[in-house]
Amino acid sequence: MDEFSFIDSIKQSYYKQAALKRGIGDDAAVFHIDEDIVAATDTFVEDIHFSRSTMQPFHIGYRALAANISDMAAMGARPMFYLVSIVIPTKWPMEEISAIFSGMDAIASQYQMDLIGGDTVSGKELAISITVIGSVPDNRARYRHDAKSGDIVFVTGTLGDSQAGLYLLSKENASVFKDADYFILRHRMPAPRVEFSLGLQKLNRVSLNDVSDGIANEANEIAEASSKAIVLYDDLIPIHSSLQQFPKEHQFQWKYFGGEDFELIGTVPEKDWPLVQEIADNTKTKVTKIGMVFESEEPRVYYIKNNKKQKLYKHGYKHLK
Amino acid sequence: MDEFSFIDSIKQSYYKQAALKRGIGDDAAVFHIDEDIVAATDTFVEDIHFSRSTMQPFHIGYRALAANISDMAAMGARPMFYLVSIVIPTKWPMEEISAIFSGMDAIASQYQMDLIGGDTVSGKELAISITVIGSVPDNRARYRHDAKSGDIVFVTGTLGDSQAGLYLLSKENASVFKDADYFILRHRMPAPRVEFSLGLQKLNRVSLNDVSDGIANEANEIAEASSKAIVLYDDLIPIHSSLQQFPKEHQFQWKYFGGEDFELIGTVPEKDWPLVQEIADNTKTKVTKIGMVFESEEPRVYYIKNNKKQKLYKHGYKHLK
Incomplete structure (x- = not known):
């Protein structure tokens, strides 16, 4: 599977968030939020943050996004969107990469979150970097x-x-x-x-x-x-x-x-x-x-x-x- | 330098964007934008996207953020914020990592962009993942x-x-x-x-x-x-x-x-x-x-x-x- 068909495979057929004007498919995503906006990023590297011996690919994706969603909860914010950058070693079969995205999708669906961007590149070790964006009523962010x-x-x-x-x-x-x-x-x-x-x-x-x-x-x-x-x-x-x-x-x-x-x-x-x-x-x-x-x-x-x-x-x- | 003092060293002493309510220092950044919001992410891996033989650490940072800012330009958007996740191999001296951030800061300053979040983790190969957030007047995003x-x-x-x-x-x-x-x-x-x-x-x-x-x-x-x-x-x-x-x-x-x-x-x-x-x-x-x-x-x-x-x-x- 090349990058194009992979991106096609994770591209959503519809947007869950009404705030989203444009998701994956152009140079950037476009959305409109009237409240305060909350953004955080977290990175997970194989054998440092997770191991194949204790996690299946589905769990790796699920837990990585859960950690990011938890940052939104820590701010009092509603998670809405996420962007995923993933470095893929050639030894990882594409099916397992898809399973990582399925894991993310499983928890994203619980919160009607849309995957709005990302980048897939090859490298020596699996690294997943997620940026999550949420909203909170003005001046209700929790510090x-x-x-x-x-x-x-x-x-x-x-x-x-x-x-x-x-x-x-x-x-x-x-x-x-x-x-x-x-x-x-x-x-x-x-x-x-x-x-x-x-x-x-x-x-x-x-x-x-x-x-x-x-x-x-x-x-x-x-x-x-x-x-x-x-x-x-x-x-x-x-x-x-x-x-x-x-x-x-x-x-x-x-x-x-x-x-x-x-x-x-x-x-x-x-x-x-x-x-x-x-x-x-x-x-x-x-x-x-x-x-x-x-x-x-x-x-x-x-x-x-x-x-x-x-x-x-x-x-x-x-x-x- | 440990992660704390490193984050302290890149933490800005003041915010350049008036829209920013909270930058680095809590679980997430908080900001408010009345226009449409544009977001994109890009990842750069050593020896795939850049090489130490042709780029100094300063250039690696400068060019990585330039590529992301270019995505904003491609959307007709004004770049405002960026978040950086970086996987650092132990063989890289912290001074060179700082130089990468100096390179990013050099181009960010041209656009009054604020660094509002990030994550630094160790790994086998240098990988830089940047998410950039910008704004565009409603329905003026360019596709x-x-x-x-x-x-x-x-x-x-x-x-x-x-x-x-x-x-x-x-x-x-x-x-x-x-x-x-x-x-x-x-x-x-x-x-x-x-x-x-x-x-x-x-x-x-x-x-x-x-x-x-x-x-x-x-x-x-x-x-x-x-x-x-x-x-x-x-x-x-x-x-x-x-x-x-x-x-x-x-x-x-x-x-x-x-x-x-x-x-x-x-x-x-x-x-x-x-x-x-x-x-x-x-x-x-x-x-x-x-x-x-x-x-x-x-x-x-x-x-x-x-x-x-x-x-x-x-x-x-x-x-x-």
Whole structure:
């Protein structure tokens, strides 16, 4: 298959977004959005961000776009469009490249997103670069720098599931573990929290971040951007009941530093907490209060465990991964 | 330098575009544009799209962004923002990566463009993926499918310069050639025709394409998208006077199939041709009438040379480059 017939094969027969005036087929796409526009880009390289041994091509595409959609959720934005640049090694059969695009299409369809551009080039290693574009009502974009003292810190879903899934994918005997399929699915096909994030538009002030590198990292980003201290209560950090079958040190590592759960962590004024719970109910999202925001001379994150308060560092942060 | 200090080093101290509400520093950038929005993405891989033997890191960045800006010019759009994903092999010193970004910044500054996002990841080969976002007055985006019979076909600048430059860069004795520096500069630091393209907003109808793969390819794209025949007059194809020092077969190859000149080729109603010439004068752009558009049952491009009419194929097209 040459580039032309490949682009034809991924070209949509109709546009899902009414805002789109022109998708793939000219030098650029054209659209019109009356709200604020949100744009982010993320790149995934084989054997660094994913491995063929734990992901099928469909999952590679699904998860790559999920990570980008999660950035939109972290901004309070509705994902609308995506552009894909892909470097394809000659050893990859075109059918597997198509499967990557099918994976992206599967999650894009859930949000009526249109693929509006891209580039396919050959190279030595598979690299997928996605730009996602979304919209948010004017001045309703959610930033990390909006935490204030007295805020409640919340997180959606359960943490550490994706790392547990990755761990199980490295095991020959994964099936002896309880809920192995659940954890593996959470790793391969994570669900960004778009509906819940859009629900939060009812609130005047929310600081928000998505859990791509572990909550230790994300909580520190909020603390730094807002110049506040955040205290997390270890007992309250939500984990799946079957996570308890793994060694304690794994549990600790995964829930604080295990990335790629693509849950949301944020802070809201205490008075708005009941509204957040109502939005969670309405969007069938689990939400848990896990801490509080305090004034602080230096931005810091602590966790309290067995009545001991300890510093929580950005351990999840990786150099140039 | 780790990823954090690198991102700090490329983070702008102020925003050039008033439309930008939030640049680098959160999960995504936020901006507001009242006009139609135009977006495109392009990827460049070492040893496929560029080589260290002919390009310094500064030029690699400059030319990569120039190619993207040229896509905006091809749409009649004003470039505003860009996002950069870069895969960096460990053998590349961080200083050279910074030089790539300096090259991008040099051309971005000419258009007051802001770098609003990106991702830096490690990998085996250098790959740069750029998404560029621009704006165009509502329904003034220029497409390939708008050519009508009787239109004049025009092209900006001179053709084949970039390929001549690449040819000279492969020669030990480049300096014996006339205007070698000119051709090499045209290859390394091409100038997209943004001002001229914006000037064309005065016209109601223009079909437009940029010359990234050679005019044979681009003219065929317009003919196909518009279902018309295009006839080009070989005598009229503009070349630099010093291109004549190269063998005739090189001249022919470069002017029709030599890509990366990033000139514009388009068609306009004959009555608007004087206005196009005026816009060219005002923006100090050379513009040349090179052909005409005709009705045709099948889309075709011909060129007339020595009173002989021959088919011109999309020879410049390359599979998955």
